[in-house]
Amino acid sequence: MAVNRKRTVDPAAEMILSCALEEGASTSWDRWEAMQPQCGFGKLGVCCRICNMGPCRIDPFGDGPQEGVCGANADTIAARNLVRMIASGASAHSDHGRDVAHTLLMAARGEAADFSIKDEVKLRALAAEYGVETAGKDTAKIAEEVATIAFSEFGQQHGELRFLKRAPEKRQKIWREQGVAPRGVDREVVQLMHVTHMGVDNDYKSIIKHGIRAALADGWGGSMIATDLSDVLFGSPVPIRSQVNFGVLDEKEVNIVVHGHEPTLSEMIVQASRDPELIELAKSKGANGITLAGICCTANEILMRHGIPIAGNFLSQELAILTGVVEAMIVDVQCVMPGLSELTKCYHTKLITTSPKCRFPGEVEHIEFDERHAMEAAKRIIRTAIENFPNRDKSRIRTVGPGMSTGLVAGFTAENAFHFLGGRYRATYRPLNNAIIEGRIRGLAGVVGCNNPNICQDFAHLEMTKELIKHDVLVVQTGCAAIACAKAGLLAPEGARFAGPGLQEVCEAVGIPPVLHLGSCVDNSRILVALCNVINEGGLGEDLSDIPVAGAAPEWMSEKAISIGFYVVASGIFTVFGTPHPVLGSKNLTDYICGDIENDFGARFAFEEDPIKAAHLMIDHINKKRADLKLRPMLSESVREEVLTAK
Amino acid sequence: MRYLVIGNSAAGINGAEAVRARDPDGAITIVSSEDYPAYSRCLIPYFMEGKVSEDDMLYRPKDYYEANRFEVLLGRTVVSVHPSEHAVTLDTGEKLSYDRLLIATGGSPEIPDTPGMDKDGVFGFRTTVDLQGILRVAKSADGAVVLGGGCVGLMAACGLHSMGLKVTVVIRSPHLLSQVADAEAGEIFRRRFEENGVSVITQNDVTEVLGSGKVEAVRLEDGREIPCGIIVVGKGVNPNIDLVKGTDVRTHWGIIVDEELRTSVSDIYAAGDVAETTDVVTGNQTVNAIWPAAAEQGRIAGANMAGAHERYSGSMRMNSAEFFGLPLISTGLVKPRNPEDYEILKRYVAEKNVFRKVVLRDNVLVGAVLVGEIENAGVYAALMRKKVDVSPVKDRLLESGFGFGAILGLVADQKDKFVEPEYREAVLCASE
């Protein structure tokens, strides 16, 4: 197994990494190399630690034990391990959604004075969807009722999650027939932990079904609630311009980086950073002002809504500290590397934790963020950062220069994205559907997910996305994947020059980039809603699995990615992962999730590490869906055909 | 068959053993000018630091000569060899005859002829006599000066320091270990020595040793005087070739030998610090005075004296040491005089006291230095010795994890170079 030599295609990261090498700082890349070769039992999913009769390992070569002590074979072991990843990923997203619902509830009740309802229109739409009577009620009352219902979805025991009804009838029918329609968010996760306990579910297909139910409780539950209620609380995004990469950090300013996932914190930080008193304080310390930048999904949230620039994605987090110009890195939850606290011991950057769920050992400052006193906490955090400005070690500043940042357009949602395609007066998917039907746009692709040192940073996202848009596939992105392609300019309108003729035409006519930033990882739910709208608009089938669309997570790292993968596949969308799920130790399980699962849900997984090959798996799939829908051939291709026949 | 081995150290002992292994009945006599059973001179600094006892310094057990039926004559110096008579003359006047002779007389420390260097208290750092002298004088000295910034000098410095003396190292070069490592590595070690209380004075030299009869101080080029009671010189050794002066045994700096360790005179072999062999990396005839080379040469010479025809593939310049807990390994040509003709790659992490440097010529490794992280050093040595084309792994040579796993592909692709039977497994595994 060759050890990765090229660590990143991001030139800013490359620059900072070479300094890290000189200073002897250790990054996740170094730790990945030191970890090679990694244990095959783990990679293949055939190491079971579920009970104390173990730990057990199945010999993948067939010579040693083929069953654990309890009698579980590779299929059962790998399936249990896989769905526990769903449990964790779904929990992360859902807890996030729960927190947003709770914040909305407190805001509605006046208990969190620093928060207010920013999108009344969406609130009322949700109210209608939830069956809340709005006549005679003020916004706060409506919000309280909507939040209460959303909140209740987490503890619901029976029935179905409400947003399932957004899906086409045919899709809902499939879920019910397969027995995977989630009843309540927390219930599905608890049941998943139950069925994977020793001696409960021993049938791999049944285990996967339980996993799918929990994943759907994430995608159509926790995540979707997080997205929609965040829009209500913080405003629905509209297309907005901004910058991405380390060039956004200004040596002359107090630089504050927010990292993590929940917008409740980052929204307050955004507001607090604009406080005139605090700006004065910054100036009194010798800075020109305050620069706020983000990493990972919380970055995407405040980018989408406020145009706050992004410093980097998952693998860039340590590099931010190595620049020497970040006064504070404020973290809440998820994807926050434990290695950060070691690094901050050697640099002036203060690591500040804000959530009781994400703590570090040792002396890391903890300023707990409580919705009731949100702005107070936010200001205190900013003040701490400003006070740190004079502590910069001027001899260890490694900024990459303002040239090392790229412009992008973000802020697309299911509601507004295709608004533009429809013209300014009415949001409609008609033009999008028509573009697909007529063969201007081949289809849609969602390229999402993380970074991972097991593949050169951003390389797979870029190569895959460029290949897709070259073939007239309109790409939507979220999370670290969006940040990756943004760094390379694909999320700016100028990125259309990489697109094929059909897509280019559409982009230029409407003024959109060929790759649309839909937000954070919980905002993958926006993709689901958008696809529902595509079906509702008509002409592209009756179920989500009819649409010429494919998903991909080419550089996946987290358990959240597994949960997303499963809710997307279970919703009928073919999805390609880069490195495989840890299932290859079970041929049956691998064959099922990459094959026969399609008979049950209308979609399957594929594993392909080469991003170009993966892109073509998606393109081939999209072409097949086009053929099944009996759509006209692509305009760009039929022109050629005409030319050839004319000859 | 009568075998005579002149020398009782790495080359002599391994030579005698190799003879005995092939010839169970031959008469083997070992003569040594040192009046001491076979010991490892490299352990002298460890003895000074209290890490080994006097018994520990023995290279072989006490009953060794008896068990192998070696006749051993200690404290007798061979003053001349008479090849046509197949005999040697000792300093006692005795004559010993031989059928086959192995000259393993080693070398003597080079002591500069600075005024005053003949005073009592000046020592090389090679023999038990040096050690005993140092121990005697150290009782009444509180300062010591060490001349020479190579491994031997610095080991002496550490040893003297551990005995409670205030040590100053004086060197001509701009940095320590200039023969075997770069300025960065020299700097790492200078910091380490100074942190431990050993002073290092560079680009200087002793112009005069002061004192009435015994060493009391040294004067440096810049006029400074450093009080001291001991001077230890670690400035290299000269092969002990006087015994063949005037004979047909060809010498240069050392005694010239061919690949079977034979001298120009039949029945006479030479091995160890006295022998000039082909340097694997430079191709030059030179003396690479280092313990592993001496042992290997002795072993092969001994086998050949007893009828074998083993080939010696050549010596390499190399050294390993650890100073105040910081290890160093240097192999091959690491300071080429004309660096522009070589490709040089370096990695230096000052905070971690890590330095690694490799020198290549036409994609073949010719030298490597490792400071701080010394694991897998031998893999570099093997690549040098076998003149392997390392271009496929050039970008990995400086990694701290670089080792055999990284060169498995090279072994498979260039298996004509990896002929030892121990590589068969690797070739098998890498050929799929």
Place this chain on the structure above:
Amino acid sequence: MRKVYCDIRKCVSCRTCEIACAVRHSRSGDLYQALREEPRPKRLVRVDASEFGPFPLRCHHCEVAACIDACKTGATRRDPITGKVLIDRDKCVGCWMCVMVCPFGAVFPDMQTGKALKCDLCESHDQPACVASCPTRALFFEEFDEFEAEYKKRRPRSLVRR
């Protein structure tokens, strides 16, 4: 002479061999107790990465052993009966000459104790710990010719993904 060989096609780099080796060479011989020992028990085999797969790197007890020549103290000798190349821990002073010359990098410098460490083929046991513990039976304790013959016959399932 029987030595430890690895069919790397069957190695999944689980490093069970490393743990088993360290425990075998610990004072207590027990995994849980071994973790508390001072000095820490050390593994004498190390699973390295290679382009062909994981490669458990171990001493080959070479027919012509560079480490024996290199040893300044005579600590490294060949056992006249078994042929194993062994380092006498008490005589070893940690001069690192053997590290300097071992072509496999199979001598590990232990900075904690200042001793050179390498595989001793589990001196007083029938089967080396690594071989006994390998869960995929990738390690073998046999003559090379036996190993080669079996290797060529064996066709382990390829784990390269589809």
